[in-house]
Amino acid sequence: MVTAAPGEERSLALALVNTRRLSAGDEVDDLADPRDATEWLRGHDLPAVRLTAEDVSRLTGLRTAVRELLTALAEDRRPSAAAVETVNAAARADAAAPQLAWTAGPNRKWHSTRPGSVEEALATLARDAIDVASGELGEVVRACEAHGCVRLFFREHARRRWCSTTCGDRVRAARHQRLVVEQRERA
Structure with missing residues (x-):
């Protein structure tokens, strides 16, 4: 089980982007096939109808566009127009309206x-990406600084540089190993 990157619990779009990552040098894709993608949607309380290969292609296309959007935020640059259009198209694929619910407020x-459609799931993910990009969370999107890591996270602490303790530990271990080698070379 992979530990969620900081912020994934607050943003479906961030969780979506991090479904493709590197693990022990191998690429992992949580949306690799219809069964995996359906399970991921279910795990995030999104409509999980039986997905087809075409549905998975639409979902991974949205993931690519959202990654471009969030990476552009992290790099303080403009995202590609195609990525913006893909996110906007997904957001408008399902007409939805805000409704007020009163639970604890x-x-x-x-x-x-x-309801229950692939379009609802894609639109929910796209609307979250739009909320992140245009809101306060957009200012804290960062790419993990660990070598080889492709995950993004919300940097809510000024000293945080990695998406997980695993990445931080790898960076520290590599730094320690480099220092040991340098000391041996000097001896």
Whole structure:
């Protein structure tokens, strides 16, 4: 089980982007096939109808666009127009309206006109990406600084540089090993 990167619990879009990552030098894709993608949607309380290969392709296409959007934020640059259009198209694929729910206080929830559909899942992910990019969280999106890591996270502490303690430990171990080798060479 992979530890969630900081912020994944607050953003479906960030969790989506991190479904493709490197682990022990191998690429891992949590959306590799319809069964895996359906399971990922279920695990994130999104409509998990039986996905087809075409649905998975649409989901991974959205993931690529959202990664471009969030990476552009982390790098303080403009994202590609194609990525912006892909996210916008997914967001408008399901007409939804905000509804007020009152549980422990006021809470805004989006209600789909196509509940339980792939379009609802994609639109929910796209709307979250738009909220992140245009809101306060966009300012704290960062790429993990560990060599070989491709995950993104929300940097909510000024000293945080890695997406997980595993990446931080790898960087520190590599630094220690480099120092040991340098000391041996000097001796």
